[in-house]
Amino acid sequence: MTTANLLDFDLEGLAAFVETLGEKRFRATQLFRWIHQRGESDFDRMSDLAKSLREKLKTAARIEALPVITRNDSADGTIKWLFDVRDGNAVEAVFIPEDDRGTLCVSSQAGCAVGCRFCSTGHQGFSRNLTTGEIVAQLWFAEHFLRRHLKTSERVISNVVMMGMGEPLQNYSALVPALRTMLDDHGYGLSRRRVTVSTSGVVPMMDRLGQDCPVALAVSLHAPNDELRDNLVPLNRKYPLAELLDACNRYLEHAPRDFITFEYCMLDGVNDQPEHARQLIDLVRHHAGRGVSCKLNLIPFNPFPQSGLTRSPNTRVTAFAKLMSDAGIVTTVRKTRGDDIDAACGQLAGDVKDRTRVGERIALQRTVILKPVTSIAGTKET
Ligand code: SAH
Ligand code: SF4
Numbered sequence: 001m002t003t004a005n006l007l008d009f010d011l012e013g014l015a016a017f018v019e020t021l022g023e024k025r026f027r028a029t030q031l032f033r034w035i036h037q038r039g040e041s042d043f044d045r046m047s048d049l050a051k052s053l054r055e056k057l058k059t060a061a062r063i064e065a066l067p068v069i070t071r072n073d074s075a076d077g078t079i080k081w082l083f084d085v086r087d088g089n090a091v092e093a094v095f096i097p098e099d100d101r102g103t104l105c106v107s108s109q110a111g112c113a114v115g116c117r118f119c120s121t122g123h124q125g126f127s128r129n130l131t132t133g134e135i136v137a138q139l140w141f142a143e144h145f146l147r148r149h150l151k152t153s154e155r156v157i158s159n160v161v162m163m164g165m166g167e168p169l170q171n172y173s174a175l176v177p178a179l180r181t182m183l184d185d186h187g188y189g190l191s192r193r194r195v196t197v198s199t200s201g202v203v204p205m206m207d208r209l210g211q212d213c214p215v216a217l218a219v220s221l222h223a224p225n226d227e228l229r230d231n232l233v234p235l236n237r238k239y240p241l242a243e244l245l246d247a248c249n250r251y252l253e254h255a256p257r258d259f260i261t262f263e264y265c266m267l268d269g270v271n272d273q274p275e276h277a278r279q280l281i282d283l284v285r286h287h288a289g290r291g292v293s294c295k296l297n298l299i300p301f302n303p304f305p306q307s308g309l310t311r312s313p314n315t316r317v318t319a320f321a322k323l324m325s326d327a328g329i330v331t332t333v334r335k336t337r338g339d340d341i342d343a344a345c346g347q348l349a350g351d352v353k354d355r356t357r358v359g360e361r362i363a364l365q366r367t368v369i370l371k372p373v374t375s376i377a378g379t380k381e382t
Contacts, residue, residue: 039144109166125354
């Protein structure tokens, strides 16, 4: 008999499962707390559960951790795990400690089908969606490992960002129960404002997330006009900027925060010129006559060999940030963490068996892309 992986269930799902075992729904709460708050995976050690329930669970259920292939510890305290998700696929999760918080960057897919030019996961192509249990297992493992490692019984992870490998909104049905488990007071009890979904702009799913499970939203913008964004983020051809920004405004009606975070990866000579900053200001200030309430997060590009792209010099990042700030747009430059262990944004490569040939397609396109900056009117190299 195949057993159910209890990491696949949010509390509602676990209650329904417990009912199928002929038990009262409320037993699920105790069980859920054992699993997520205590990190327990052995039913025999769940001492306050009725013996009859424990026996049923032993035959019908399991709590399946992901095997750890490697762990890397960076000099700055960042920890990266590579998890085996079978069939030759592996995904990564990264813990980033800061003074006032602990953030876990979580993967949602083995590979990614969006195929952004500047992203190493995108270059690998797409293998498959992770299950809810595989998404939750990254947090379950990391939280309880870190408590042991740091010898604390207090919560270590206060924030989750869905910014690892994969496009979370292309794995929506697995994502939502995973988010609910993160938010649940009987689970990880994370604040909606401290759980962030990052998306390249899957417009219909942004609307559904706003309805089903509003959390903080980051949108990977990377370009201020459709022509450039079509090249960098191919999904833009399906959901162009005007539609994306409309979706951002609709999302803000439900969001736990009153702004969207726009992520913008700074690529040398590609999207980092003063003209791009001016276009971006115009876009976020005046879109549809009212603009979009946002903060801007500039990410220095983390290079990887196949990209053919380079990181913008610091002076240009600073100049870009200043233009944005002077226009009243709150702008931060992301500190690169864990780059000595290839744990920085966009460097997560895992090991993916591409079943869709996205990677091949990008490799073929590489010669076609990116107009030289001189073709943008009014642009001067700084
Ligand atoms: N698929 C989602 C979430 C994962 S990527 C998304 O695209 O939003 C998380 C963030 O890292 C995104 O903003 C992405 O654009 C950025 N990123 C990808 N590759 C990068 C690289 N090489 N250097 C810096 N940032 C990168
Ligand atoms: Fe996928 Fe995000 Fe990478 Fe684009 S940046 S390829 S959407 S993981």
